[in-house]
Amino acid sequence: MSQDHSAAPEAARKLSGRRRREVVAVLLFSGGPIFESSIPLSVFGIDRQDAGVPRYRLLVCAGEDGPLRTTGGLELSAPYGLEAISRAGTVVVPAWRSITSPPPPEALDALRRAHEEGARIVGLCTGAFVLAAAGLLDGRPATTHWMYAPTLAKRYPSVHVDPRELFVDDGDVLTSAGTAAGIDLCLHIVRTDHGTEAAGALARRLVVPPRRSGGQERYLDRSLPEEIGADPLAEVVAWALEHLHEQFDVETLAARAYMSRRTFDRRFRSLTGSAPLQWLITQRVLQAQRLLETSDYSVDEVAGRCGFRSPVALRGHFRRQLGSSPAAYRAAYRARRPQGDGATAVLDAVVPAQAQTLPRRPGHLLEPGKPTSDAYTGGRPALPGQRSAP
Numbered sequence: 001m002s003q004d005h006s007a008a009p010e011a012a013r014k015l016s017g018r019r020r021r022e023v024v025a026v027l028l029f030s031g032g033p034i035f036e037s038s039i040p041l042s043v044f045g046i047d048r049q050d051a052g053v054p055r056y057r058l059l060v061c062a063g064e065d066g067p068l069r070t071t072g073g074l075e076l077s078a079p080y081g082l083e084a085i086s087r088a089g090t091v092v093v094p095a096w097r098s099i100t101s102p103p104p105p106e107a108l109d110a111l112r113r114a115h116e117e118g119a120r121i122v123g124l125c126t127g128a129f130v131l132a133a134a135g136l137l138d139g140r141p142a143t144t145h146w147m148y149a150p151t152l153a154k155r156y157p158s159v160h161v162d163p164r165e166l167f168v169d170d171g172d173v174l175t176s177a178g179t180a181a182g183i184d185l186c187l188h189i190v191r192t193d194h195g196t197e198a199a200g201a202l203a204r205r206l207v208v209p210p211r212r213s214g215g216q217e218r219y220l221d222r223s224l225p226e227e228i229g230a231d232p233l234a235e236v237v238a239w240a241l242e243h244l245h246e247q248f249d250v251e252t253l254a255a256r257a258y259m260s261r262r263t264f265d266r267r268f269r270s271l272t273g274s275a276p277l278q279w280l281i282t283q284r285v286l287q288a289q290r291l292l293e294t295s296d297y298s299v300d301e302v303a304g305r306c307g308f309r310s311p312v313a314l315r316g317h318f319r320r321q322l323g324s325s326p327a328a329y330r331a332a333y334r335a336r337r338p339q340g341d342g343a344t345a346v347l348d349a350v351v352p353a354q355a356q357t358l359p360r361r362p363g364h365l366l367e368p369g370k371p372t373s374d375a376y377t378g379g380r381p382a383l384p385g386q387r388s389a390p
Contacts, residue, residue, distance in 0.1 A: 016117035018087060019117060023089055024040065024089075025091045025092070026045075027063045027094075027130075032094065032095040034074065037070065040182075051202070052197065062082070066078065090119060092124065093111070093123045094125070095124060095125050099126055111134045115136055122176075122185065123142075124185065128142055132155070132159055133156075140173060141160045143165045143166075143167065165177065169192075183206065184211075190202055191210075236253050236257045244283060281321075284307050284317070285306075285317050285322070288308075291305060293333050314326060
């Protein structure tokens with residue numbers, strides 16, 4: 001179960017007199033995906049007072065000139081423009097169309113003014129890139145979809161990106177991971193504003209759990225930032241992924257790239273936002289996770305097939321990344337797999353089994369004073385002095 005430990009790095013700004021706490025502005029852009037865009041519209045825009053959910057006033061604002069095109073070629077016409085943001089106590093950016101293109105300057109100015117006047121600013125999924133472009137994430141912890149976290153860390157090095165979290169509440173600026181995590185964060189906002197009962201009532205209406213434990217680290221796959229595709233290191237990365245069953249270290253990868261270890265570390269980090277040893281350990285743990293889910297290999301066999309020098313090494317890294325032993329993870333995964341019951345299958349599709357059962361460090365929210373990394377932290381750091389293969 002998550003615990004709420006939000007803490008803004010600076011004194012909270014008083015909300016401007018023209019803004020209202022109950023007013024939520026959702027900022028839409030052309031090219032944004034319709035699913036992510038619809039999440040705050042559904043949470044904050046539908047009157048559910050009959051179910052005990054306090055009502056918000058929703059302002060859907062166009063972040064640029066329309067019409068706004070979205071998934072499947074649909075065209076949207078927002079009833080408000082950027083000027084309406086001046087009335088909102090909460091401003092939500094549900095998604096951004098491309099992590100490689102800059103948002104409109106006028107929209108960024110509107111977000112900065114809203115934040116300066118005490119509004120709460122929320123970025124769902126790739127909406128974090130808009131907040132970062134506005135400078136609102138500088139020096140702050142944040143998250144986004146795990147697939148885009150390395151790019152966010154690389155492009156905005158002053159942002160403390162943590163792709164393990166479903167969402168991060170840093171007081172007046174909040175960010176979430178992918179699509180379902182946007183629901184998690186919106187429910188968290190309702191819980192913060194109106195209490196657990198209101199959030200629980202809303203969750204029942206949406207047929208989702210009121211809180212999800214765990215983080216998005218369990219969904220990480222082998223993807224790397226799209227920029228690496230044209231880089232010479234791409235071939236080395238591909239080789240590493242194909243040979244995870246072998247015992248090799250970062251020196252081996254550096255040699256294959258015809259680089260010194262120091263140069264390789266610097267180039268790899270500049271491309272991915274992650275240290276190569278950290279990335280390699282994460283990939284081995286992810287491979288172990290897949291084998292535990294899909295095979296009957298013993299834990300010792302899984303360790304060998306993932307390139308770990310011993311089962312002890314696997315257990316240590318697995319627990320640090322996923323908060324559970326390999327054996328407990330497999331047992332929990334198998335215990336929670338759908339058994340053909342329709343309702344159970346739907347619930348498990350919404351709430352991944354292991355996310356409900358496996359222990360983990362406290363919650364989705366960063367604790368006051370908790371140190372954060374300046375770069376992408378897709379895996380746990382290695383022990384001091386560790387250089388050999390995991």
